[in-house]
Amino acid sequence: MPDSHEYDDGNLLLETAKPKVKPPKRYQVVLLNDDYTPMDFVVEVLQRFFGMDEMKASAVMLAVHHDGKGVCGVFSREVAEMKVQQVNQYSRQHKHPLMCQLEVA
Ligand code: TYC
Numbered sequence: 343m344p345d346s347h348e349y350d351d352g353n354l355l356l357e358t359a360k361p362k363v364k365p366p367k368r369y370q371v372v373l374l375n376d377d378y379t380p381m382d383f384v385v386e387v388l389q390r391f392f393g394m395d396e397m398k399a400s401a402v403m404l405a406v407h408h409d410g411k412g413v414c415g416v417f418s419r420e421v422a423e424m425k426v427q428q429v430n431q432y433s434r435q436h437k438h439p440l441m442c443q444l445e446v447a
Pocket residue numbers: 373374375376377378379380381384403404406407440
């Protein structure tokens with residue numbers, strides 16, 4: 343049996359190609375409020391892991407304190423997962439219940 347391409351009648355068939363790559367999803371790293379983690383510790387976490395200066399970190403910490411949760415940053419999945427793990431591990435090491443989680447942006 344010959345290959346099907348040998349039956350090619352020479353007509354060019356043009357189809358609209360579907361885009362092969364979608365833009366990568368972005369992931370929000372979200373900090374949750376709790377009643378026990380000291381405010382200073384949250385500010386330190388935001389500076390250490392998210393590169394915020396003290397003013398920005400204080401503003402984000404207070405927003406989380408008042409609203410229940412808040413976005414620390416938006417990253418690729420790999421980077422967001424790493425930040426969540428680092429923040430949660432750092433908080434456990436310091437015996438604070440501070441929780442950080444990942445959400446699709
Ligand atoms: N609510 C905490 C307190 O009053 C402070 C706090 C802010 C804790 C933000 C967690 O993600 C947080 N000490």
